[in-house]
Amino acid sequence: MNGESFDTRIVTLGPATIPSPLTMADRATHARTFVEKDRHVAIEVDPARLQAMIEAGQPVPSFELAGPRRRIYFDPSKLKCALVTCGGLCPGLNDIIRAVVLELYYGYGVRNIYGIRYGLRGFIPKYGHEVMDLCPDVVTDILEMGGSILSSSRGPQPIPEIVDALERMDIGLLFMIGGDGTLQAANLIADEILSRGLHISVVGIPKTIDNDIYMVSRSFGFDSAVAVATEAIISAHNEAQGYPNGIGLIKLMGRHSGFIAATAALAQQNVNFVLIPEIDFDLDGPRGLLKTLEDRLKARHHAVIVVAEGAGQKFFDTAHPQYDPSGNVKLGDIGLLLKEKILAYFKERDIEISLKYIDPSYIIRSLPACAKDHVFCSFLGRDAVHAGMTGRTKLLVGYWNEQFVHVPMSLPAGRRKQVDPGGKLWQNVIQATGQAVMVNE
Amino acid sequence: MNGESFDTRIVTLGPATIPSPLTMADRATHARTFVEKDRHVAIEVDPARLQAMIEAGQPVPSFELAGPRRRIYFDPSKLKCALVTCGGLCPGLNDIIRAVVLELYYGYGVRNIYGIRYGLRGFIPKYGHEVMDLCPDVVTDILEMGGSILSSSRGPQPIPEIVDALERMDIGLLFMIGGDGTLQAANLIADEILSRGLHISVVGIPKTIDNDIYMVSRSFGFDSAVAVATEAIISAHNEAQGYPNGIGLIKLMGRHSGFIAATAALAQQNVNFVLIPEIDFDLDGPRGLLKTLEDRLKARHHAVIVVAEGAGQKFFDTAHPQYDPSGNVKLGDIGLLLKEKILAYFKERDIEISLKYIDPSYIIRSLPACAKDHVFCSFLGRDAVHAGMTGRTKLLVGYWNEQFVHVPMSLPAGRRKQVDPGGKLWQNVIQATGQAVMVNE
Amino acid sequence: MNGESFDTRIVTLGPATIPSPLTMADRATHARTFVEKDRHVAIEVDPARLQAMIEAGQPVPSFELAGPRRRIYFDPSKLKCALVTCGGLCPGLNDIIRAVVLELYYGYGVRNIYGIRYGLRGFIPKYGHEVMDLCPDVVTDILEMGGSILSSSRGPQPIPEIVDALERMDIGLLFMIGGDGTLQAANLIADEILSRGLHISVVGIPKTIDNDIYMVSRSFGFDSAVAVATEAIISAHNEAQGYPNGIGLIKLMGRHSGFIAATAALAQQNVNFVLIPEIDFDLDGPRGLLKTLEDRLKARHHAVIVVAEGAGQKFFDTAHPQYDPSGNVKLGDIGLLLKEKILAYFKERDIEISLKYIDPSYIIRSLPACAKDHVFCSFLGRDAVHAGMTGRTKLLVGYWNEQFVHVPMSLPAGRRKQVDPGGKLWQNVIQATGQAVMVNE
């Protein structure tokens, strides 16, 4: 936010001229408050900066507020909609699917809603995946199921073929639920649609269990993930205390950012070392992790280490990166590396330790959402529908300053939130863990 | 916020001249970012209103940012601190106690920390409650315990006697954790201290499981409460579906505001009626609850009703209010009233129903905090300490626009947040429940 | 068992002549071990008594072992089956339904399986409840749902009309899941069937969350109930400790037996008084509960009381009993009575207390089964099918000496297991609580 300027304008397919059927649903004194056109949420909340901007005649950067509008673009009786879930599982996927379907069906009266199976592959004929008809009966009871009833897949698919499929199916409104890669694909799909002159909206719902989508302060599934990660840390702590020189080593999610690791360490305050991608650390040397760990064991006889999967990548051969099907760089497995290095270090010094390595990632990401995420997802899904029905496109539904907002897809593309080493979260982690800087001079 | 002006200035006991020992704790490249004096958070986030204010030369209403300061007021080596928990139990009390004690002890080096037992009674000699010495050993493992290790009590105590006790014990910094009544008492205590010319800071941490403290967007324990309330709703739904014309009636907390009831209904989407203090409803008549419920049973054969304890108070004799020890008006028991009225209504019409009444309030409020609240409380407690150490007083640690802030105690006193009938939360409840306006013309 | 003789012979509709299709399912070396005809489980396990019986030429009382037989009575291709769930909800009902349907469908190849809705009412035409077609698709995902997908109801229905319905629907095998009253009805239904010369088997699966069916050592749902009851006791304990002279009073299920109360008190060892139907206690007088409670508060300042709903019935007007729709005597509400008596007692003595009354019964009984009960129910349901397919009737599937067995319906009818005051369970409760005899001489 430091002096950057943001283009937060939202693209629309055309003027919204149809009165929203939600007015029909308005029941007497429960007056529905439609969101008026010009309602925005300031990105910046520092009053000094705000004052400076305004006095300098600069516009205040802001996001458009999400929510139902008085007029919509699509005729619900003729509209066909599609949903697709892409990438890794995340608690809350089924909540989003449910909210989108129920709002389309009961709120707007849309009757043709299709679930695309297995992520972007579901658009590509050669895979032969059938679409799933979605209606209230199908989605009512899915809240307590983890995973995605639509299933998912990783990896890109040819944008033109996807748009071909949308044309063939006569889709007017596409909801794409996925992470960074998916949202970049969504952006390209929306561009291809616009360049073909089609009338198809693409609305994204950002999914990142790591909570690291740029300009989105909170993403669904994160709270659920922290809750379950906490359980794993309790186990690791019990194992560490259970044996002479016990070490509990837990690998948590976080490819590029340590939000889960840092937050879970605060939710269960028995962690001694938190290693995240944002903070450099050495293994060897007088201030390195291994020596520091040895000191800790001497003093306290046990230790708990939480490591985010993207931490310590400098220890791997980054000259020859490998890629996964989604095009993400394959990370070196820092959990296994730490396990080996720690075992070797203490073996060399003939110090008996008892190391337990725990990797709960798949357990965490495939469980159902917690109550907080149930609620959050119900808002996200409904606001995605409200946005799409007005003909807005190339946007995702975000959250900023405690409000649901419209964020242009181009804004977060290729950027990420990270834990600020000088910020409140990391400072509290340091205080809770007492952990030192583990970098040699 | 509609055009109100807020005095958000914070009172201090005197200039903070002592360098913070937290600088000592600063470990090389983990540069601690002290909060600079003038960091604030704007209360308003609507850019149009912000622009109008600034262009009109009005100051932008804002809260001071919470967090550690470069200089403090109290000498940690001489400081004695006290903590007290007041009013009803709430998930997270022990988290707060723990965070305050650990930050005082390890962060600032304070060694004399006293727990006042049984709320404000603990200050009054005639009750004879001993204080509890608080140190890391005592608080380290209390996160997974519900309740408060200090215990609590309801009701006011004489302000002068409380201040006498603080003088007698030589307390310099008092942390008061409690709800609306407690914060009003805290305000009076702080005033009495100032009028006696004493150097005692009073820092409040707002506790309201109902999440209804004015100008505080989120309070600890609320997320935990919603999570457990959700379980009760699932049970009620199973009971309702389990019998012919089954009705599940759940009373949830919410004396003056329906946040728990409304949010829990969104977290578990099988509720048909949500009754909250903010929304009027009739029992009798063609649009009243009873007739509407009858119609629902005819159509669907079961129904789930969530009622906040403060809903429907118009059905009780409010001419002769009664008061509880804390001075709160004793509410009529809307849960039992609904139970009786529903039973009588259907008996009269010879319609067999199976009504199950569930009141999970004590179960909800006395369980440990959820992971999310564990984290939230760890921030709240530490920021309360940071604020108090600088000599700030008559303030509480609040949360606004996703930031921890200092709120003058006088600001929320006697006012409450409520569910906005035209706002996003209630609108989504209506859509999720399909519930009609139940007021006759 | 004290010298009683038991008739444990099982009635059959006729000879089982059809080879079990389960042999087909036999896959090479996974040799299915059919239960041979004469496999029994001794009721008595005291070797001295066994020796005495045998030496006296008496038969050793025993139950027939449950499980699949080599030959069956019904032709699966022509068989129609029905399931009904009766009485109060209990964790595990859906597990049983699922296991019965899957075993019938996949194990034996039965294709016509009907779910009777709303208990015995579902047989009676005037209520107009449709039957539910049951097949694997319907039941596969119901394990994590509480309640019963068939719903239930209380109260008897005319036996002849039920048998008329069975004839009309051409049912050959009826599974009845219910408690004491249901099993007595099942017995009468089976008799009526036999007297009409029909070929319909009736197999019962005993449901009693109270775990008090005579000659059945364990019933499903009990473990799940204890698990959730434990949570409520933790809450009550937190509330009790949270206030000056705090009292947590929890009412748990147990109309005629205190198994849940006693077991839950052992699972969470902070209970001070356990009151159950089997153990007399006085309220007043020098050894009565109220004086004992006063002494406890003086010594420890808080107390937790667990009361089974059937305890202390002598305090109610038993001269004029009332009955519920199932014909059970309506119990006086001992929870509310205790609440009132305790409040009055301490008010009279001007002793301030803080009493919290918690009744978690509906929450407990309507939640899904715990893992242990999931497994237990899968055995019960499959063994019920195995029994029924052989033409056995008038039996229920029980559990004795860690084996699943066939128990004639007539055996437990009208009798109940109770907590033995001199036995291990109650002795351990006394030791865990330290509770005295509260009866005046």
Added chain:
Amino acid sequence: MNGESFDTRIVTLGPATIPSPLTMADRATHARTFVEKDRHVAIEVDPARLQAMIEAGQPVPSFELAGPRRRIYFDPSKLKCALVTCGGLCPGLNDIIRAVVLELYYGYGVRNIYGIRYGLRGFIPKYGHEVMDLCPDVVTDILEMGGSILSSSRGPQPIPEIVDALERMDIGLLFMIGGDGTLQAANLIADEILSRGLHISVVGIPKTIDNDIYMVSRSFGFDSAVAVATEAIISAHNEAQGYPNGIGLIKLMGRHSGFIAATAALAQQNVNFVLIPEIDFDLDGPRGLLKTLEDRLKARHHAVIVVAEGAGQKFFDTAHPQYDPSGNVKLGDIGLLLKEKILAYFKERDIEISLKYIDPSYIIRSLPACAKDHVFCSFLGRDAVHAGMTGRTKLLVGYWNEQFVHVPMSLPAGRRKQVDPGGKLWQNVIQATGQAVMVNE
């Protein structure tokens, strides 16, 4: 039990002549039922076999019933006791510690109770571990902690040194909580004690999360383990369904027996393959796992595999076994082997799969006990005390035919319970999974 004869006699240090102080605790009509000397529980429950034995004049093999005796051997006022926990963590360890301490302290009035830290190492001076004084204050609140407050360690220690330590500390009664190896050590310690003519009782409490101690039908922690394992299977199933040709592969505990794997598969009925040590399977060939898995994926597009850690050991080089510190053969890691083999198999065939490997073992074993195990452990711990106080030694507290019994330590030594391929548990697993025999001819 097949015709084996068992020596189930229990060794005692000498005659029990001191009246039990438990009689003092006897409170009027709560008449304590001491266990009379000759109370036993028959091992066999098949009435035909029982009859045959008795008629042949053979004694009926039986275990002595556990529980308090009228007279005891040790003088509680002079007795010093010690507890030690050995081997792997297991839910319920703290429950046992708590029950033993409370029964010794409150039941018998023993005041000197020592916790030996870090397993058998704690006896050996060179390690320098201090003992922990155990009293009610220390153990009251440990029920909800996982692990062991005494910590543990693996591996044997010299028997004479252990007995030296017992003499030095003047211990009269030693409780050893551990698995197979620990119980064999306990046996040797008891023999060494007897050969030195010391008056020290050794009482074992069998710990095996795998539930495979011979002649003990149920061991603590098993139910808790199954409950948590079930969660992991749900995750694996969600992951499997979440991707094209998704495979969820979960490794569960079970070095020599598949009880956890088989039972967890029944508790959560979405498993397709259960691999346990008792059942042979091939990887390759037309009936091998890999081909069978390929067929499953073709038919259903996803699969869930549960493998016990001791399954498939034939695929490893058993000619050169390695040993862990406890002297157990180091098993080959079948989980990782399966992962590699499956990946290679499908890569070779150019079939895209998505394999997720989950190993929740450390999470499972270090969590607190479930309610059921809380209760079970409270019985086990108290009965261990009752046994020890009478001077009985070289025994462990077991469970058989739903009774707590005394089992001579020598009986289960070196033997194990295993899943019976023809028995009810495995048969139901086959029916629930539909899994074929995967052995080529």
